[in-house]
Amino acid sequence: MGKYRFEEEEHELFRKSLRKFLEKEAVPQYEKWEEDRIIPKSFWKRLGDMGFLCPQVEEEYGGLGADFRYAVIIGEEMERVGASLTGVGLHNDITVPYIEAYGSEEQKQRWLPGCVAGDHITAIAMTEPGAGSDLANLSTTAVRQGDNYIVNGQKTFITNGINSTLILVAVKTDPKADPKHKGISLLLVEEGTPGFTKGRKLNKVGLHAQDTSELYFEDCVVPAANLIGAENKGFTYLMEKLQQERLVVAIAAQTASEDMLEMTLDYVKSRKAFGKPISSFQNTQFKLVEMATEVEIGHSFLESLIEDHMAGKDIVSKVSMAKYWLTDTAKKISGECMQLHGGYGYMEEYKIARRFRDIPVAAIYAGSNEIMKTIVAKRMGL
Amino acid sequence: MGKYRFEEEEHELFRKSLRKFLEKEAVPQYEKWEEDRIIPKSFWKRLGDMGFLCPQVEEEYGGLGADFRYAVIIGEEMERVGASLTGVGLHNDITVPYIEAYGSEEQKQRWLPGCVAGDHITAIAMTEPGAGSDLANLSTTAVRQGDNYIVNGQKTFITNGINSTLILVAVKTDPKADPKHKGISLLLVEEGTPGFTKGRKLNKVGLHAQDTSELYFEDCVVPAANLIGAENKGFTYLMEKLQQERLVVAIAAQTASEDMLEMTLDYVKSRKAFGKPISSFQNTQFKLVEMATEVEIGHSFLESLIEDHMAGKDIVSKVSMAKYWLTDTAKKISGECMQLHGGYGYMEEYKIARRFRDIPVAAIYAGSNEIMKTIVAKRMGL
Amino acid sequence: MGKYRFEEEEHELFRKSLRKFLEKEAVPQYEKWEEDRIIPKSFWKRLGDMGFLCPQVEEEYGGLGADFRYAVIIGEEMERVGASLTGVGLHNDITVPYIEAYGSEEQKQRWLPGCVAGDHITAIAMTEPGAGSDLANLSTTAVRQGDNYIVNGQKTFITNGINSTLILVAVKTDPKADPKHKGISLLLVEEGTPGFTKGRKLNKVGLHAQDTSELYFEDCVVPAANLIGAENKGFTYLMEKLQQERLVVAIAAQTASEDMLEMTLDYVKSRKAFGKPISSFQNTQFKLVEMATEVEIGHSFLESLIEDHMAGKDIVSKVSMAKYWLTDTAKKISGECMQLHGGYGYMEEYKIARRFRDIPVAAIYAGSNEIMKTIVAKRMGL
Amino acid sequence: MGKYRFEEEEHELFRKSLRKFLEKEAVPQYEKWEEDRIIPKSFWKRLGDMGFLCPQVEEEYGGLGADFRYAVIIGEEMERVGASLTGVGLHNDITVPYIEAYGSEEQKQRWLPGCVAGDHITAIAMTEPGAGSDLANLSTTAVRQGDNYIVNGQKTFITNGINSTLILVAVKTDPKADPKHKGISLLLVEEGTPGFTKGRKLNKVGLHAQDTSELYFEDCVVPAANLIGAENKGFTYLMEKLQQERLVVAIAAQTASEDMLEMTLDYVKSRKAFGKPISSFQNTQFKLVEMATEVEIGHSFLESLIEDHMAGKDIVSKVSMAKYWLTDTAKKISGECMQLHGGYGYMEEYKIARRFRDIPVAAIYAGSNEIMKTIVAKRMGL
Numbered sequence A, B, C, D: 001m002g003k004y005r006f007e008e009e010e011h012e013l014f015r016k017s018l019r020k021f022l023e024k025e026a027v028p029q030y031e032k033w034e035e036d037r038i039i040p041k042s043f044w045k046r047l048g049d050m051g052f053l054c055p056q057v058e059e060e061y062g063g064l065g066a067d068f069r070y071a072v073i074i075g076e077e078m079e080r081v082g083a084s085l086t087g088v089g090l091h092n093d094i095t096v097p098y099i100e101a102y103g104s105e106e107q108k109q110r111w112l113p114g115c116v117a118g119d120h121i122t123a124i125a126m127t128e129p130g131a132g133s134d135l136a137n138l139s140t141t142a143v144r145q146g147d148n149y150i151v152n153g154q155k156t157f158i159t160n161g162i163n164s165t166l167i168l169v170a171v172k173t174d175p176k177a178d179p180k181h182k183g184i185s186l187l188l189v190e191e192g193t194p195g196f197t198k199g200r201k202l203n204k205v206g207l208h209a210q211d212t213s214e215l216y217f218e219d220c221v222v223p224a225a226n227l228i229g230a231e232n233k234g235f236t237y238l239m240e241k242l243q244q245e246r247l248v249v250a251i252a253a254q255t256a257s258e259d260m261l262e263m264t265l266d267y268v269k270s271r272k273a274f275g276k277p278i279s280s281f282q283n284t285q286f287k288l289v290e291m292a293t294e295v296e297i298g299h300s301f302l303e304s305l306i307e308d309h310m311a312g313k314d315i316v317s318k319v320s321m322a323k324y325w326l327t328d329t330a331k332k333i334s335g336e337c338m339q340l341h342g343g344y345g346y347m348e349e350y351k352i353a354r355r356f357r358d359i360p361v362a363a364i365y366a367g368s369n370e371i372m373k374t375i376v377a378k379r380m381g382l
């Protein structure tokens, strides 16, 4: 794909330097990280040193005050290396923004500089074994006791779970609230807090270097000073910030599609069968044209959506559409591109193999694609 | 859909006045025209009077020198009334531009004012019974004899065939040319030319008010002065102008999709079954959300494509993608929207019924969707 | 397709004689019938004379006591001529079986011989403007008055509506029944009954020779002797007999698919573009192979379903699956085969054109495909 | 699914005993085998002891002379445990049959008993780094030298590669043959043959316990007595035996689909969101009904295909259709079932996760699905 309409020279320079950095410090290590099932903290630190963590944070807290176009570029370039780097976008564009938007001055000063520097790695813990799509139904409780909250419960599927030092946890502070979602708050739990333990690193189909894990809270004592925003307002905050989360997932999916298309184009042009490149078979051609078309279309749509987001428009419907359509499309493309690679497509050493097993989760997390459709339906008056 | 990014106030005003005109002079007659299997010439004349024919033509030839945005609006508003009005776009944006681009000064003066006024209705005759996709293979011949060409052959599937007074005919002037496409020229044949007769009005699945027909040339004597551009350059001209033809078809398909979505949304909200609106069934909701998403995505893509076209960029790949994807999408949407209408969807008095039988031809004409894919494939180096 | 496993020599002979008959008496007239928007009663009479109406009826009422295999053959051969002959299957396999199964001895003697002979043409009127899928909600009432029922209400979309002389009407005899479906009965209304009038012949997208119409009942006096089966048992009867109705629709859809595949294979082998048959393009080949596969698979499935039906097994789930899948598949195939015909596919004189506009209704009537899915879902415990 | 029409009591008993065996000896070990990336030879030996290896082999060579129905049952039950057991079917139904069909009496006596007993594990090595679909183009050579063939070349993607003790290798014995496929022969290479080494065990997206690997031949000296059948007849043998290979893959795919459907039905009925089981959402219901329908249809088709195969009919077209359609369907179902599992579907401890990453290879091996389509196309005269 060409660059976005909204990219200017400074963005291009930024992209170049980031890409160069990643080619040197991420690409060669990526396979090892996948085997290790985790990305080393040292890499996070390097990212921080280079200014690639949370560049949007205001300068007074150590950031660059960069606009969302930089986030787009970081999201794309990380994804281009491999989907397991998804935790960086989560940190930059999903978790930290809660602190920026709803944190008190004191909280910002306490945490943001570390987030920018790579000393803090963040996670957001909403999902529980019994509550995923139906977030309002979560059962982790936080009971106020003096200056603390006593937290009890379990979270699961938490991205950056093992590496994280700061975890934004959605808890129930008013179990009797009706409707339920009015009793939810957000607590920032720090690593090492008594009663908080990290559980298993989960064994997933893909995203192998992503340290997704379970988290346990047993009479965990969290200072009330760690409450983000107002009590019982958590759900509202989540609904607001989930829009950018979905946008970030949509951008990654689009990048994955572009990447798969590109590598498959290369492959079919060089691979031969029956005395000619497999790119010469009309089926190969039509499949690739169809994918290229969807990639091109997706690009236009995303471009317009990012612009709307930067302009502060209400993007709820559009981002829900983008999240489901772009992830479903990427999922479909992964199957077709693997197929065009023949047997090699099934071998882990080929990047298409990794893409295939990494992508399907994008249709599940950040709000499942079915949930996206229910959101749009409601907004269409259905 | 909202309006396009590039629409300005003057365009909105133009759209409003056109829509008002059509609601008065086209909508109420449309069903009768469908039964009559033709649109009366008087309607064309009214269009001309109002300035809705070829507004792009320069003022010296009677036009308004309007930019392509006006063409977009006319295309959309005609399609909104019904697909049988497709012949207007063909006249405005497909045929007449050949005269504008390749006609001599004399030719422009002779014909353009009539085209703008609605005194002339144009058609373009490329397809023959034995040559459609494979245009270079056409067999209608034009042999130079003194100041005339003697034309022999048959054309078929010609839009505006019956109403047309000026027909741009692709003929073979050099049957020995190798490659074949280098022997093709464009002749403007006027109604009444000896040896030229209009054949059957074809009986089609849809587009009932469109007067698609066969054309016959038997020793038809066409003045050499009616040659458009240079001899044997016809194929080059066609390849150049076909891009806008495909864009026009893509715009109509997008409009049809938007229209079908809108009418189906209305329908499912008011129709009840099992004690509730059928819009309350999740299947109805998801289907409509999926369609709305494709419509929204298509809109973004088309918007960006129209901008590229207006900026004079090479749009060959992108317009070929748009032509196939938007028409295929519209075809799919027509089937799903008909289904959501239940039995009523199959009744001609419901607009969705007409849409269903009108739309599939869009995947065939202006270059079949398969041909679009071969074009893109070639450009992708496949 | 080859013949079914269960076809024996006698069935083959029957098929041959029927096909010969239709080639002589239906095929040449079909286009005219389509223009006339009706099949003449004389053709029905000829069918009766030849033993092609209701052969399953027991010999004592004039039938042949033939098994369901004959019905399959009649259904297929009628559909092969054209979908507008669908009314014959409705008469044979859908309406008349109600009389056979639930009619009294007296009723059977009164009506069955005429149904077999072609003197009676039957229809079944369930659907109303406000109640289609949700049959239990119908509002046509029948109030007992002495030896009669006084019927008031309106029916719509009734196949054979104009030609029919005997109409099986679903009426509400107990408007207070709870659940609603327990208040429904079936009345056989004879043509000419006072207060019964036939409404408009509906203008449909396809099935042009099928005389689908509205029916009106205004204080219509129907003898109580015309009640079929027990009062308020109508819904149970319908649920039982709808299974064979759906099977008949599934068989027709499969036949349509086979027919479209065959004609398209012929077409692509003979049509040329770019110097070779269009069957030589890999896209054409793969599309046709995919369709042939679905046709082959559909055939196996239907074969096994028909066997289950003849063996008296519970086919509710399986026939609902078949009805939706085979009609959806036929709908999809119609679009793809039309496309492979290029411009000719859109011309009414090509059979594929007619197939395209005839088939979509099969996904709507006899219980919409969505209703089929809800039935299967319930049976799967969902 | 119910049992096949052709299963008799003895087959049911066999299935029961096999299933019981597997539940005890395979299911509890399966996860460990997946981690180990191989199935231990001891398990093969146990299979042999129990009579589950090559039961079709004639009694004089140690087998049971069992018919193909037993193969169907073994294939299904292995697949039900997990796709990594695919190597058993390869041994039983793909490789060993070459020895049975084309081996000399001496060869049969030498090898068959060991194959039945589990002392020999077989593999078939056709594919090379540069020749997969285009088998005739293979470049591993075998040059006759006295009583031996000197084999040079490399094979890749070989199922059972590491465990195998007998490898049927496709070699080029006549490099000048024209057409190329007339120069191919089959040699049975024994483990330990000088010059033969096993290469890397390949790292695959799925089938983790399957020991797929590379094989190297460097001046490998294979006794001419190990030639299977006649020299230069190898391609003919392959084309004949590949039909059963494809059938075996089709059976496994159908089993996988049935298994996924079943586990997903269970899951959605027990998993709750928004206060009700997710099986209560209409989208869940419709998706599952659609899958159940395809599973049911696939079952009928496969049943009829297996019958044709057992009856010795030409199944080339039908098995090619089945191979592509059933594997593509299983691939699609895997994505949808994973999605319905939400986040859990992406966790390796859920069987659906394994199914998702195991299934796509079925669309690639045993002749890619594209190759299947070219075969059917040719047979349809396209």
Ligand SMILES: Cc1cc2nc3c(=O)[nH]c(=O)nc-3n(C[C@H](O)[C@H](O)[C@H](O)COP(=O)(O)OP(=O)(O)OC[C@H]3O[C@@H](n4cnc5c(N)ncnc54)[C@H](O)[C@@H]3O)c2cc1C
Pocket: A123, A124, A125, A126, A127, A130, A131, A132, A133, A134, A156, A157, A158, A159, A160, A204, A207, A212, A361, A364, A365, A366, A367, A368, A369, A370, A371, A374, D271, D272, D273, D274, D278, D281, D283, D284, D339, D340, D341, D342, D343, D344, D346
């Ligand atoms: C790798 C990975 C990383 C993750 N990272 C995080 C993280 O960092 N933080 C965090 O909080 N969570 C995280 N998640 C959790 C993720 O957001 C949830 O898995 C997701 O929201 C779905 O919830 P669930 O798994 O409980 O599925 P369920 O809610 O149980 O849904 C099961 C199925 O039912 C469907 N469904 C649910 N409701 C409806 C409805 N109304 N209509 C139709 N269908 C419906 C769903 O779409 C889905 O297909 C992660 C998950 C994974 C797999």
Ligand SMILES: Cc1cc2nc3c(=O)[nH]c(=O)nc-3n(C[C@H](O)[C@H](O)[C@H](O)COP(=O)(O)OP(=O)(O)OC[C@H]3O[C@@H](n4cnc5c(N)ncnc54)[C@H](O)[C@@H]3O)c2cc1C
Pocket: B123, B124, B125, B126, B127, B130, B131, B132, B133, B134, B156, B157, B158, B159, B160, B204, B207, B212, B361, B364, B365, B366, B367, B368, B369, B370, B371, B374, C271, C272, C273, C274, C278, C281, C283, C284, C339, C340, C341, C342, C343, C344, C346
């Ligand atoms: C209503 C209507 C209006 C029309 N108006 C006009 C008009 O005004 N002027 C005019 O000149 N023409 C007009 N046409 C003709 C139209 O442009 C042609 O029908 C179209 O270009 C296809 O040509 P064909 O019908 O000869 O199909 P063919 O060229 O015979 O194609 C048959 C099928 O083969 C496919 N095919 C062809 N080549 C390839 C390939 N290389 N690879 C894969 N598939 C291939 C096609 O896509 C198609 O599916 C009109 C047609 C219709 C139906």
Ligand SMILES: Cc1cc2nc3c(=O)[nH]c(=O)nc-3n(C[C@H](O)[C@H](O)[C@H](O)COP(=O)(O)OP(=O)(O)OC[C@H]3O[C@@H](n4cnc5c(N)ncnc54)[C@H](O)[C@@H]3O)c2cc1C
Pocket: B271, B272, B273, B274, B278, B281, B283, B284, B339, B340, B341, B342, B343, B344, B346, C123, C124, C125, C126, C127, C130, C131, C132, C133, C134, C156, C157, C158, C159, C160, C204, C207, C212, C361, C364, C365, C366, C367, C368, C369, C370, C371, C374
């Ligand atoms: C040509 C033709 C011939 C016919 N012949 C006859 C005849 O001879 N006799 C007769 O009685 N009727 C006949 N019908 C009527 C036919 O059976 C109905 O049209 C059909 O049952 C659908 O009912 P409806 O049109 O009222 O649609 P509606 O019930 O209004 O349905 C509208 C849409 O909502 C969907 N929907 C409804 N309920 C649900 C749900 N619970 N979940 C999800 N989606 C749902 C439907 O599937 C459909 O897509 C005929 C119809 C046609 C078009």
Ligand SMILES: Cc1cc2nc3c(=O)[nH]c(=O)nc-3n(C[C@H](O)[C@H](O)[C@H](O)COP(=O)(O)OP(=O)(O)OC[C@H]3O[C@@H](n4cnc5c(N)ncnc54)[C@H](O)[C@@H]3O)c2cc1C
Pocket: A271, A272, A273, A274, A278, A281, A283, A284, A339, A340, A341, A342, A343, A344, A346, D123, D124, D125, D126, D127, D130, D131, D132, D133, D134, D156, D157, D158, D159, D160, D204, D207, D212, D361, D364, D365, D366, D367, D368, D369, D370, D371, D374
């Ligand atoms: C896990 C695994 C196990 C295997 N086990 C064995 C084994 O035991 N023994 C063995 O010999 N092999 C085995 N194979 C190899 C397998 O059979 C081949 O991978 C397969 O035949 C495809 O060959 P290829 O990988 O060379 O793909 P290619 O032939 O390079 O094909 C690449 C792509 O081009 C497409 N293509 C090729 N020709 C055409 C055409 N004419 N028209 C359109 N498209 C075309 C293909 O469909 C594919 O999508 C195995 C493979 C895997 C992955």
